[in-house]
Amino acid sequence: MTPFKIAIVDDNSFLIQAIKEKLSFFDDLTVKHTSLNGSELLAKLAESHHIDLILMDIEMPILNGIETTQIVKHKFPQIKIIMLTAFDNDEHIFNAIKAGADGYLLKEIDPPVLHQGILETLHGGAAMNPSIALKTLKLLRNPIGIEHHHDLEDVSLSKREVEVLEQLSTGLPYTAIAENLFISPSTVRKHIENTYKKLQVHSKIEAVQKAKRYNII
Amino acid sequence: MTPFKIAIVDDNSFLIQAIKEKLSFFDDLTVKHTSLNGSELLAKLAESHHIDLILMDIEMPILNGIETTQIVKHKFPQIKIIMLTAFDNDEHIFNAIKAGADGYLLKEIDPPVLHQGILETLHGGAAMNPSIALKTLKLLRNPIGIEHHHDLEDVSLSKREVEVLEQLSTGLPYTAIAENLFISPSTVRKHIENTYKKLQVHSKIEAVQKAKRYNII
């Protein structure tokens, strides 16, 4: 069995070294590369995304761990990401989960526990330190904090564009939308084209998801 | 140090016995009493609530584990409760968390892991099996799923099909999905074709939305 390929991202090179040493005891894992911030990681992934799991710090310059997680998960959803950070405040935890993290551990973790968490995550689970787990349970019980609806300021879709987007979101093809709105398929497509530009996306799914996240539909 | 006082509630007396045996290895825990359903437990707690933690089954006659958890947590919030059940469907998990459970474990658990989970919970954390943890993360990410939280019984997607669906949901084209999963685009398309049949849909968007509603992704 070839070992799992791990990447580490942390702006503190001493801490990277410490994590590497913690993992060095286990021969079913190998650290393929490390980065000091998100964009350095993205550059390495662009060359080769042959990485199974990323251990990601949160507070980093240039591109932080939350943003980086979002981008990596969007482009390479198969790569597992565990946040490995010193802080466990609710804001970070919630944002990391929203960004798509598969786990959340604290840096003071013991090597065997870290190893266990990585393996569990690679086998389709989620790694969480118990105190973090409790926080996620509390978040689930209080749906108040869940709705973090920030509206998209700079983007404004026209009424018609929103109507078309709503139809799109149900999975209808252009021809059906045209019939529903009594306009030509060409017009539907043009509306969608303009909408994509405003939302800066390039497909139905991305448009629908972005629109939902920003409460446009 | 006096051992922690545990209570077990399960309508299957054989399983109670099995759990007791699992815990018998650890002298920092002692099983104070056991009950075959919720009202039996409540009666015992009314006499003496000198209990630190309850291991609670969900499916029981008379008073089930969810309702019992709600009542116990209301009257004795200091008592920790870990759900210990054979089932891990979203509905149960979500309801147990809402009822106030401090953890959720599966009955097939190994003795040392159960022991660990109990201690962690008693020390102010939450005990969760990794696959359950992942489900809670998904619930947090999908506000839709929180309202529905029911699994699709009759439909079962394979592991690979779920992976492909996850990739689909980010808006990636077939070719990118193929690269990410190191398989041919033909295979990606075949997986998607099979998925559509199982979900009874005919497009990406429908598949992704249905999968989200049923907490598949």
Next chain:
DNA sequence: AAATGAATACGACATATGCCGTATAGCTGT
């Protein structure tokens, strides 16, 4: 030993989609 299901892979074909350019008509605020 046979059957089943999962994962892999290819070919073919009709349709849908993303993206470009162009164009007309109506409405709004300056």
Next chain:
DNA sequence: ACAGCTATACGGCATATGTCGTATTCATTT
């Protein structure tokens, strides 16, 4: 009156998608 925005509409082209069929390999189950 004119600039700017919106809604409407067409054509073209490369690529993506949905739906068929077929086929091999591997692991599990009967």
